[in-house]
Amino acid sequence: MWSRAMKTEGIEGTERFQSPGKGRGLKATKHFKVGDLVFACPAYAYVLTVNERGGHCECCFTRSAEGLSKCGKCKQAYYCNVECQRGDWPMHKLECSAMCAYGENWCPSETVRLVARIIPKQKCQTERTPSERVLTLRELEAHLDKLDNEKNEMNDTDIAALHHFYSRHLDFPDNAALTELFAQVNCNGFTIEDEELSHLGSAVFPDVALMNHSCSPNVIVTYKGTVAEVRAVQDISPEEEIFNSYIDLLYPTEDRIERLKDSYFFTCDCKECTSKSKDKAKMEIRQKLSTPPEQEEIKQMVMYARNVIEEFRRAKHYKNILHCELLEICEISLEKMGSIFAETNVYMLHMMYQAMGVCLYMQDWDGAMKYGEKIIQPYSVHYPPYSLNVASIYLKLGRLYLGLEKRTQGVKALKKALAIMDVAHGKDHPYIAEIKKEMEEQK
Structure with a gap:
């Protein structure tokens, strides 16, 4: 069933392939010109950052000047309307009563909140989601063998916080599975930002994570609510690999290489890193x-x-x-x-x-x-x-x-x-x- 699904699934105009020296990647099967939408990907799971509560809808991330309605129970989550509130309830219920119980002591990190939302979804999901047309969440790289002591300690702290804040609402996988899931999210998570690059929240977009990195990327990822949109910023020819940038490109080559190695465990050899132009x-x-x-x-x-x-x-x-x-x-x-x-x-x-x-x-x-x-x-x-x-x-x-x-x-x-x-x-x-x-x- 899965292999047939793999063939029929996919993103029009692109193809998953083995990128020489980079492992799996995404390539174009048609021509994309500057500004073309290559593909859109809804979030597999997402969470609004605490600082934006009241300014954005928890469900669709719409910014509202007219005012949002708040959850009657915790009075901390805000929504555009009843539809958004109902739509978010399967995720919000994980936090709602806990926020009431803990009061000011409710303080899991955004990563912990995101992982708490992934666990129940993974449990009940038997089919691929619209976020996993070319890459499933379970296939995301964890790089467990490359984690240093500091990263392992951070993982352990996150797992402890997950148990502490969500023990009454979640049926936890074992520690090894949690360690892998946190490593996958840390290495493949995205921060959703607004037009001024202010942080709105965190999410996982498996299909977007399939793209490899270049310091001279030919696509850019922006967000429309909780959907990631990938657009061409250079002309892309058929058979050409589609590259996103994982990092801020302001810094010199040495800094970029160090950052990529530390966060994503590879050495970049793109034309920008080899020419240092x-x-x-x-x-x-x-x-x-x-x-x-x-x-x-x-x-x-x-x-x-x-x-x-x-x-x-x-x-x-x-x-x-x-x-x-x-x-x-x-x-x-x-x-x-x-x-x-x-x-x-x-x-x-x-x-x-x-x-x-x-x-x-x-x-x-x-x-x-x-x-x-x-x-x-x-x-x-x-x-x-x-x-x-x-x-x-x-x-x-x-x-x-x-x-x-x-x-x-x-x-x-x-x-x-x-x-x-x-x-x-x-x-x-x-x-x-x-x-x-x-x-x-x-x-």
Whole structure:
């Protein structure tokens, strides 16, 4: 039965195949031009992030300005309407009474919440789901043999939390099966983001996970509610492999290779990693220094930059840290790195991006605009065409300008965002309609 299903199932215009040196992958069987929808994939399982509760529907992730109805029992989950509430109940019931019982002590991680939703679905699912046309969830790579002590400990912590928070609602598989499932989710999970790349939730999309990685990808993944949409950002010919990017492509080759090895357990050999064509521009050194820095000084500064990026990432999760303290970390690091690095250097840009985010949170619109204006041009150079990172900065800047009554600059920036989003999201995406409406209101 399965082998027949394998033949009849599939995604039109594509084919699962053995990619030389990469294991399984997905290739095109027809021509796709830039902007074409290659395929869409509903989430096998998904969960809205806690921070977005009340702003988005738990079931369909629709953002609502009109207000959502909340679950009468836990009063923490919000829905568009009765249909969405009913549709989400099989998943929400896993958390609803537990949230009431635990109160403020209800704090499983997003990964734990996602795995808790996968377990019952896997148990009752005998047929392939619409998310598994070319790859089943059980086939996802776990790389258990490659996990280091730290990752194994994280897995154990997650399993303990799953038992702690869901013991009354779930019939658990054994520990070995749970270990494998958490490893599969950690290696193949996706974060669903909005048009400004704000985190909305986590999900698994087995078919999307089949695509291999390239630092010069020919497709991009965006989200329409809880459905992943894969669109071509380069022309793709029949028999050509379809490549997605697993990571943020801002950083130099060494960083990207390290990140891919650490999170996905392979060494990238794409043309970008072998040619390192963008590394010189990404690692730009400040001009007009009285004495050019030695290689060792540059190396030390890169180490400092990486450490401060990690320090900032951790600091963001401290409950008691003030936003002005986060901004101070950004400013001090920018001053130090600026003694050697040019403002277009990717490590400088990273901290400027963080500073912009903090300014937006603090409603320091001028500060956010100042950082955004410094970021946008180098971003357009360092990232591939049709990058969501570039679109999101144009979008943030456009909205900032409009808020500060700089109408001409605002509309111009929003148009640049739309030029990318038309390709990446598709012209009929609700985000595009929203942005066009914002522009119309300026007339």
